[in-house]
Amino acid sequence: MLQCSLFVLTLLCISVKDITGSWEEWWTYDGISGPGFWGLINPQWSMCNKGRRQSPVNVEPEKLLFDPWLRDIQFDKHKVSGILQNTGQSLVFRVDKDSKHQVNISGGPLSYRYQFEEIYFHYGLEDHRGSEHQIDHHTFPGEIQLYGFNKELYHNMSEAQHKSQGVVGISLMVQIGEPINKDLRLITSAFNNVRFRGSSFPIKHLPLSSLLPDTQQYLTYEGSTTHPGCWETAVWIIFNKPIYISKQEMYAIRRLMQGSQISPKAPLGNNARPVQPLHHRTVRTNINFNRQGVPVSSNCPDMYRNMHYTATQWPREHSMRYRSAEDMSMLQPN
Template sequence: MLAKLSVNIVILLILGKEIKASWEEWWTYDGISGPAFWGLINPQWNMCNKGRRQSPINVEPDKLLFDPYLRSLHIDKHKISGTLHNTGQSLVFRVEKDTKQHVNISSGPLAYRYQFEEIYFHYGTDNNQGSEHHVHGYSFPGEIQLYGFNKELYHNMSEAQHKAQGIVGISLMVQIGDTPNPELRIITSTFNKVLYKGSSTPIRHISLRSLLPNTEQYMTYEGSTTHPGCWESTVWIILNKPIYITKQE
């Protein structure tokens, strides 16, 4: 009886480790593993269902308030290198860990300096729906989200994502057009190298500033990350003009 009990405990412990390790692979953006279920299945992600400042949102232009004291957003102009990953849920660009000169994001609605870390690419199965944020109910073909962490208060992204004003998210809406963004083209030209989960490819010398549309106007609000665990630690900045990509891209 004692031997049988020991075996059961060992099996449960192993199973528990496997379940914990699989959370990051389990979630998706649709179906029974989609956003509506994130907080129900994993208690550590309960903010996904119980949070009060969850992202993404539907931006309603007629309800926005103008703030004359908001400043222009600043992003360092030097280029960076990193790796594009297919995580199984999305494509994510992560800056090189040994980068000596990081890109800082500051000013605008931000009270601190944020260190750029990664880019999430969101797009749909067709050219009509792909963006996470909507504008007056309209979904853009795609959305690019630049993330950085508060380098003045926290040591890294993992620590900052749980804390107040820990993360900045810059949202770039992507629209179909004839004049594509040159910097975006550098990135999308590598997509055919990351077709499968777990694949990755290096991307060298891209400029975040050149990736942005030519505008100083934006909408900002305090929300959450749009992936588990939906921590309400993100200052969102949604630029008021899209960047363009061709249908072929």
């Protein structure tokens, strides 16, 4: 009887250890382990269900607030190396932490320097869906998110993601078409090497700053990481211009699978968390419509006149529209 009890106790300890060590493997983007249940899977992820500054969000153009004090975004020009991995939930690039030169992100709405850490790839299995953030309820085929941590206040991402102003999220909307980002091919050419869960592939000398669209126009708001545990410590910057990949590259990423080669399960795509309520948060922008020759109503929110955040309606002529591939801008006044 004693031996039996010890055997059961040993099994119980092993099971608890397995559960504790596998939180990262339990969550998905659908079903009973999907976004609506993330906060129930792990008590440390409770913000996923209870938070009021969650991401992603739908950006409503008529409620954007022009902020004349927003600066240009600064990226170090260093190249980075790291590992591209299929986690079973997403495709993730993580930088080598022992690299001699790290990429710092500063400027814009940021009060500190942030050190680049990782890239998450969100995409759909069809062209009409894929991005997490939306613009006037428009969804892009994909979204690439660059994360960095506040290196001036914290030691690493694990510490920073729990702390105030700990994380920056840079959102790059992905469109299919021309001109294709040539430097992004260092990653897209490796898609076939990470087709199954747990597979990884080294990426060398990635010029991170070259992945960014050719613009300094952006939107910004305070939110959370879009994956568990949804920590509300992120400053989000959404560039006002997509980057482009080819149909062949999109086909390749859509072939990635959630499972192993033995048990592939479902395709990895459609890995986007639904948009979350703004709860009276303000989305600011450095796009100055006054200077672009568009007549502005006296009701248009403008921090030149209003030193506090407001949410008044813009006239319809100030709504943003999606432009052609030649234009490339996501948001422009009519």
